[in-house]
Amino acid sequence: MKVSTTEYVPIGADSGFIRVGTDTLRRERLLRVMRLHAARRNDKCEKPRLRPRPTMESEWRHRRREQFLTVEIGFAPDVPDAAWRLLDTNPALLLHVDLALDARWWETTQGEVHAYVPMDTERLMYDLRIPRQPGRRSHDRKRREPVIDALAFWAGLEIEGIWSPKGTKLRRPLVGRAWEWRTDHGGTDYRPGVSLQDGEWRRYNPHVGLVPSSILALPRRRNNLWTNFLATYLAMMAPVNDYASYRVGTERLAGDLALSTGEHAARFRERLDAGLAPLIEVGLLSDWDYPRADMLEVTYATTLRHASAGDPRSAPRHEAA
Numbered sequence: 001m002k003v004s005t006t007e008y009v010p011i012g013a014d015s016g017f018i019r020v021g022t023d024t025l026r027r028e029r030l031l032r033v034m035r036l037h038a039a040r041r042n043d044k045c046e047k048p049r050l051r052p053r054p055t056m057e058s059e060w061r062h063r064r065r066e067q068f069l070t071v072e073i074g075f076a077p078d079v080p081d082a083a084w085r086l087l088d089t090n091p092a093l094l095l096h097v098d099l100a101l102d103a104r105w106w107e108t109t110q111g112e113v114h115a116y117v118p119m120d121t122e123r124l125m126y127d128l129r130i131p132r133q134p135g136r137r138s139h140d141r142k143r144r145e146p147v148i149d150a151l152a153f154w155a156g157l158e159i160e161g162i163w164s165p166k167g168t169k170l171r172r173p174l175v176g177r178a179w180e181w182r183t184d185h186g187g188t189d190y191r192p193g194v195s196l197q198d199g200e201w202r203r204y205n206p207h208v209g210l211v212p213s214s215i216l217a218l219p220r221r222r223n224n225l226w227t228n229f230l231a232t233y234l235a236m237m238a239p240v241n242d243y244a245s246y247r248v249g250t251e252r253l254a255g256d257l258a259l260s261t262g263e264h265a266a267r268f269r270e271r272l273d274a275g276l277a278p279l280i281e282v283g284l285l286s287d288w289d290y291p292r293a294d295m296l297e298v299t300y301a302t303t304l305r306h307a308s309a310g311d312p313r314s315a316p317r318h319e320a321a
Helices: 024-043 057-062 081-089 091-109 121-127 141-155 199-204 213-217 222-241 250-256 267-281 302-308
Strands: 017-021 068-075 157-164 172-177 179-184 187-192 208-212 245-249 285-292 295-300
Touching: 017 091, 017 213, 024 068, 024 081, 024 091, 024 157, 024 222, 081 091, 081 141, 091 121, 091 141, 091 187, 091 208, 091 213, 091 222, 121 141, 141 157, 141 179, 172 179, 172 199, 208 213, 208 222, 208 302, 213 222, 222 245, 222 267, 222 302, 245 250, 250 267, 250 295, 267 285
Parallel strands: none
Antiparallel strands: 017 208, 068 157, 157 172, 179 187, 245 295, 285 295
């Protein structure tokens, strides 16, 4: 991967927003990674490998009216242990690297689905708002290694799913890598994997959304974990209701994000409020409320709605598979 001494401008620094994929597969992939983090925290599970699992016929009969998607994730055998350990030590970095890769790809290619983008680690670290030590022309090894491990994590993540378009009985496979990489002329290039390279999935799910770039500057400390998980999750859900508001049951939210209420359920809302508060400061939300004791409603920032008007879910070009 290229190391450069060029002074870069972080992604989204000019407009305050970045563009990322927000289709259902991206959201489901995010939730699976969060659940892996919870499993690692609770019982130190091993790296999952993909194994075909039959889908119950009853599931398909009950869900034919909506697009149905079932997803499993696994990891290639060559994913290093250091990358796997990031689920314990710095899961927020994994989320931010995924967003930064996607944002840089969209900005560079403007949605040319088959195009690759050069992987420049130094540029990525600028995009992640990781500061250099004073007097240095590039980031030192200590700050670079966790980012390289995060890249190895995403490079080895494999997806296997089955989906059915809304209103049909068709079953379609959804198999591939989260990100595709190639090495050519001494450098490494990348592009989104199955979420864009599967032509049929892309035709039915072309969703692209805007996210405040300041999300990438959120602190990645352990005590900010809820904030980073909520930021990524709610940013992915923003286009669902045209950046107006989003309602979700608190129990479902806790389940989706693998956020345990523990033995002190009364503290769950307190921790949820503490996790949501910074999202106003970064420009993702303007407010949140609880219409019912078991329901959370977030209102997205007006600036985000205005910025997204006109192209929040524009389809990628070159739709032919």
